[in-house]
Amino acid sequence: MDAVIENLPIFLEGFKNTLGLLLLSGIGALVLGVIVAALRISPIASFRGFATVYTEIVRNTPLTLVLFFCAFLLPYLQFSPPFFVLAVIGLTVYTSPFVAEALRSGINGVPVGQAEAARSVGLTFGQSLRYVIMPQAVRMVIPPLINVFIALTKNTSVAGAFFVFELFGAGRQVVNDRGDAVIAILAGVAFFYLIITITLGQIAARVEKKVAVLR
């Protein structure tokens, strides 16, 4: 236990970087995901096709391979910001199709009758989206979206293997110093991850309950 307490500053430093990765790549993935989702449901066939191919390719590529590309090949192609930025880019790209899918399934989850009703009382396209579809879709989208962010939290640990000093990297470094207290140290790292994931999970469960009342 003392190994954890002694090295608390290192853990907190790692925790800060994990939160930073989560926040930056979360926002990035949200923006990119909205764009991909919009392309995916657009009436123009070529945009739809492009978004579908993008989604399928990125979703079927291992995250380790994506981060490897960012950490080794982008510098090789003479694009070399710090590794933290490279990891944010990789996590953003990797997470964006999952965000897009969550958004799309949320919009598809709104019953067609709602749109038909909106149209038949004379609302225009914009009005029916604004007042009828979107308020429902947003609520349905939040729980799966939070699940995506929980997964993103766990995925930031892979960045630790590619020269980013976050929780996993911090744990590895401390383990190297204190080989006698491996269990306590890794349990400490796990504790920090659980702080993020369980909190997000609780929020998702609460939102889900509220949506269930709505229906």
Place this chain on the structure above:
Amino acid sequence: MSSVLYDAPGPKARARSRAISIVGVILVLAILAWLILAMGAPKTSANGAVQPGLWDATRWDVFSDRQVWRSLGGGVIATLKMAGVAAVLALIIGVLFSFGRTADHKAIRVPTAVVLEFVRGMPVLLMILFILLVFSTGSYWAGVSALAIYNGAIIGEALRAGIQSLPRGQREAGLAIGLTPLATRFTIEFPQAFRQMLPIIIAQLVVLLKDTSLAFIVGYSELLRVGVKNLPDFFGNRYLFSFFLVVLAIYLAMNLSLSWVARFVARRSGPKAGKLVDPEPTLTPKDPLASVRGGYSTGDGGQGPA
């Protein structure tokens, strides 16, 4: 199906939409062509040395060597070996978890729920490292057991959702004809739940296959390590990009074919199988790939059927 959100387009709107579509295709193709050409152009590095472009033959000649393909094949087999063993174990663990989670006794149910919550909130990579260091199993078994436990937890949650979504009459009927609670669960509830959740389970197995690449980090010589570390180390760094592309292609081929199986199974035995042939109408244009949501790597398990 035309969208209900706007009026059916007339001839003018249709022509416009077609024009935009064609412009879109040209735009996308132009960007792709520009990227490919830019990558193929020879580069001058800071010290004045000229590197050949990425499509230059000197970067690809290594693939005429049979030994390279043999190494890559060995990597694929190592990956599949890890994924296969982990998948079987994950299924077994998943079944155990689902039974523990739906047990009648609180003494079994509550601890299982806590363990599940704990395992699902944990990065797989951390679990691999933990098993590797604490049990000193070697990288292969560390990867296999961490992947089995993690994916087992998610499969367990899926099975539990499947069991709970069954009509209550199924269990009551089993008990009424004199089966013990355990026999009811095994012979009546579980087969139905498994059937219903099969697409989700297979999607999770795709995730498992993808996540075997994490063993790269702890030094197991699977496809990724062989392809982007061992081979470029041996043949020289200028082949790095070529090897990367080939490894990417192999991964995509494996994962896409398994996803395709998942989609096929989903059509035949998903929650909606045997109901209406026409899928439920949706707000957005129809999508041929919509039937299965691929799982998110290290994520979002345990949701019931949509």
